[in-house]
Amino acid sequence: MKNNGNVPARGTLKVEILDTNGQVVGQGHERYIPGLAADATTDNADRKDVSTHTEKYQIFMPGNLAAGIYTIRTSFIEGRDDRKNVDEKFATIAEIKTLTRSKGSNKATIAAAPLFQDVTTSTSGYYDIKNLHALGVIKGNNGKFNPQGTLTRIQATEMVLRALGITASSSASMNASDLKPSDYGYAVLATGIRYGIISLENGKINAHQPMTRADMAHALVNGFQLQGISSNTFSDVPTNHAYNKDIQALFALGITTGYADKTFKPSGTVTRQNFAQFVNRTLYANSK
DSSP states (O other): OBOOSSSOEEEEEEEEEEOTTSOEEEEEEEEEEEEEOOOSOOSSTTTSOOOBOOOOOOOOOOTTOOSEEEEEEEEEEESOTTOOOTTTOEEEEEEEEEEEEOTTOSOEEEEEOOOOTTOOTTSTTHHHHHHHHHHTSOOOBTTBOOTTSBOBHHHHHHHHHHHHTOOOOTTOOOOOTTOOTTSTTHHHHHHHHHTTSOOOBTTBOOTTSBOBHHHHHHHHHHHHTOOOOOOOOOTTSOTTSTTHHHHHHHHHTTSOOOOTTSOOOTTSBOBHHHHHHHHHHHHHHHTO
């Protein structure tokens, strides 16, 4: 594991074994790390880490584990050990491997976990996508991520909830005129409203409409409880804009820089690739 921030970090190193549905079927290791030295670099830390911690561990699997392919996830959960609030503790970085058990064998093989078919090292945001994939924040579809696809409001909400380690609650409710409790995604969006990640628009949740850049800023600031003040001004974000403070907070924390013409384009849509970059930058900002 490694500290992506600029100051010593503390948190929990956890190793889990997951089935194809993402359910934990075995836990190999868990230990609190009281202080991990900061990375000596400030640029692109995920590729230039020099402060690392190496630890050996054994994995004990259930004796009745069915044959198949499983995922070994090693993650670092940021936060002090005495803080149990879900809003304060979430994984910021992870690595995954596959564990394959053949039928009738008491042994297993471990190999590198494949990424998405349409994401390569030349893809913009490759390292962000890779980390979120390892964390289980992004799932893809049929082995593809569709990085240039437009992100919908329900997809964005689901990604933020996963990054925070929050499970959609069946008891959450909302008064949206365009979505019923029995509809797909209702619990996700209702839980998103509960945490301030997403809001109704004229009484509608607009689940499958594109996520705007302004809404994205609001989702990240509220979901991760970000704080930041900046004197920067975007020419297209007036001080009376509903999400001006959220956008300024992202700028102050280095999560966004806006465009070269000093605009933010708050009404612009967000691609799946872009949102992955913003979410991972938010995790990076929280690890400092």
